[in-house]
């Protein structure tokens with residue numbers, strides 16, 4: 001079958017897609033977007049997380065056909081512009097939240113969504129929001145740090161005042 | 167054709183021009199690619215016209231193969247090749263230390279998941295379906311599954327030399343020593359999985375010269391190259407490996423997985439072949455941590471001085487040897503722990519069974535022993551009425567002491583200091599009043615509001631050998647080139663040492679910046695066109711490859727300074743490189759490095775070896791087997807719901823000596839990550855094997871710590887230089903994995919009063935049901 005949808009703002013189509021192919025497979029193997037990762041393909045690790053119509057989903061659990069005429073945004077589309085990084089991407093690099101980086105694309109989408117929704121999430125909120133994203137390298141300490149950093153920076157640039165004092 | 171090429175399809179060099187020498191934490195050169203989704207992991211590679219490979223594996227732990235029929239599979243549309251053991255072009259046998267494992271099974275399978283046949287097809291699903299159409303007729307045999315029985319020689323021999331892969335004994339002082347107080351304990355460690363997130367994968371591209379280029383995620387390119395070439399019947403130079411992006415390793419990529427298979431299919435079809443395991447196949451596609459059965463007896467004086475330790479340690483190596491001999495060496499030589507004890511008798515066996523093959527995993531033999539001896543330390547302290555930290559500190563080994571092997575510790579060993587530091591870190595506040603249920607065991611499952619929840623605190627400390635031991639010729643190679651590019655002095659560093667996420671690419675750049683005073687440093691892709699880099703294991707790469715990079719820098723620097731001295735008409739003595747300039751002894755700039763270099767390309771390749779080690783003798787296990795020892799201590803605070811047996815680790819703190827923190831941020835990353843894997847072993851991670859079969863090969867059933875399971879950590883890093891090591895550094899990656907497990911279990915014991923002799927601790931061990 002043919003599947004057509006918007007990826008990172010661009011209309012794309014994939015031909016000869018099998019019924020059983022996931023959105024993840026089509027992104028990675030048919031559309032040249034291998035940024036979203038395939039650590040389990042069972043909905044357990046979050047490494048394949050993408051936005052589908054603005055909502056983070058595990059793309060390994062979405063049949064490619066379900067994406068028809070919808071909007072997908074992947075890690076490749078998080079930054080606005082070629083040589084810019086989104087604040088959450090920047091914070092992950094700076095804080096040392098990236099080791100092997102295999103969990104990173106999914107975590108970035110999940111963290112990006114969390115910050116967009118909540119502004120400055122508490123630690124408990126960060127943990128809750130990222131509970132579906134496994135990372136085997138970092139023990140999550142630096143990921144926590146990166147999300148706090150990204151949220152604080154975003155609050156600054158948006159003119160919101162970061163929390164001060166106790 | 168909808169496919170487009172992406173930056174993520176191809177391995178590339180990494181360049182950054184930032185400041186940041188050793189002791190600083192510059193950003194990773196691959197960081198930007200990784201956060202943009204443009205870093206080429208082995209499973210991302212793509213090639214015009216590539217085919218997909220699949221593996222047919224044995225469903226039985228032990229069986230004779232009576233017949234293999236590939237007729238149906240070959241006929242399927244889209245299938246390009248089906249291969250069995252008859253098609254292995256070279257020697258159908260490989261292995262890290264002993265070649266005992268077939269590339270494809272011949273007449274017997276020795277574990278569930280053993281590869282039997284291969285398929286290449288134009289779609290991964292077609293390849294999988296074709297593999298299922300291969301008919302294999304088995305005569306199922308009774309598997310050998312009991313490691314202790316295997317050590318005793320019971321049951322059928324699975325390999326020509328019997329089922330004991332290695333037996334090692336350590337004897338020091340009086341074997342028959344007696345003491346005022348003694349404790350005896352039996353301990354068990356379950357089978358842990360590395361559970362790296364990036365699945366085994368790679369791309370094999372057939373070459374014009376009849377050879378093959380393999381892009382793969384591995385821990386050691388050259389040892390793969392040797393084994394692959396041997397199996398393909400090709401000379402080494404026709405099998406060229408390049409490291410593709412590695413999604414974590416932790417020991418699980420030391421052995422071959424799909425390397426030979428993909429190359430066989432590529433050479434047969436004349437097309438590039440990509441293989442990617444899914445998570446289930448990954449559980450069968452790599453070795454695991456050896457499960458262990460351990461018997462300890464410790465004796466101490468009434469005053470609390472250790473008198474003797476006796477141990478029997480059994481390690482289940484599964485169907486093939488992998489690195490079992492070295493794991494046995496670690497468990498035995500480190501089996502007394504970081505403690506002073508004059509009388510030692512340790513016997514250790516690594517055996518073959520029909521369980522899944524076990525080999526390297528972070529902590530490598532030291533993890534299993536530490537769970538045993540640390541449990542014993544707590545029991546001894548309790549028996550003596552002493553504080554567990556005081557008791558450990560009193561018996562802690564220190565510089566100048568000798569190990570049970572007779573090896574004298576000749577660099578800092580601040581075991582007591584680490585314990586003191588971790589004990590003195592602030593404790594989390596007591597739970598009081600209404601608590602957020604997210605902070606209780608069971609979390610949002612809402613199993614308790616605090617009733618039945620008891621807090622406990624526990625400690626653990628461990629010891630690990632750093633670098634390869636027992637006389638292994640352990641070295642690394644670095645090629646360094648310095649030249650002016652675009653008006654700027656630019657260094658290019660080339661090694662074959664595998665970056666698996668730990669940050670070696672950053673460390674190499676930092677060393678070059680420090681030694682040559684340049685900012686712009688390019689990391690060449692890691693491949694076999696440069697000399698051996700040795701394995702990314704045993705916490706050794708910063709030490710050994712770092713040493714090689716430093717040495718290559720010195721050679722290049724000396725040449726450049728000679729050029730500068732000649733040009734400037736000054737003596738070379740006292741000149742050095744800093745901030746892109748040639749400077750004199752007082753730090754005054756004499757010339758721009760770029761000017762001195764001009765059109766010249768200065769290049770050097772150097773090998774670095776750490777000091778030699780020796781095999782221990784067979785009688786008493788005596789000898790200087792190890793290069794360096796690493797130590798870490800943990801304190802764990804847990805809340806346990808004693809009614810339901812649920813555990814929440816509230817805080818996990820660590821103190822570790824790293825000699826010199828070459829990259830402080832990466833050091834913390836290793837300590838956090840290592841501690842998390844220790845937490846996993848303590849309370850959740852186990853491959854459940856019944857009758858030789860794996861019951862839980864998925865992330866649904868094999869649980870690793872999530873961000874909700876990991877508590878905040880405070881880490882105290884000590885830097886006591888080791889005079890024998892480059893920059894005084896000490897390997898970092900493994901020690902934190904060793905001590906975190908026993909600390910957490912000790913905390914659970916403190917909360918529950920349960921003996922807990924097995925990890926992972928399960929709810930029923932706590933509730934006693």
Ligand code: FES
Nearest residue numbers: 041043045046060
């Ligand atoms: S790959 Fe989709 S959740 Fe793991």
Ligand code: FES
Nearest residue numbers: 100101135136137
């Ligand atoms: S950085 Fe390796 S899995 Fe998260």
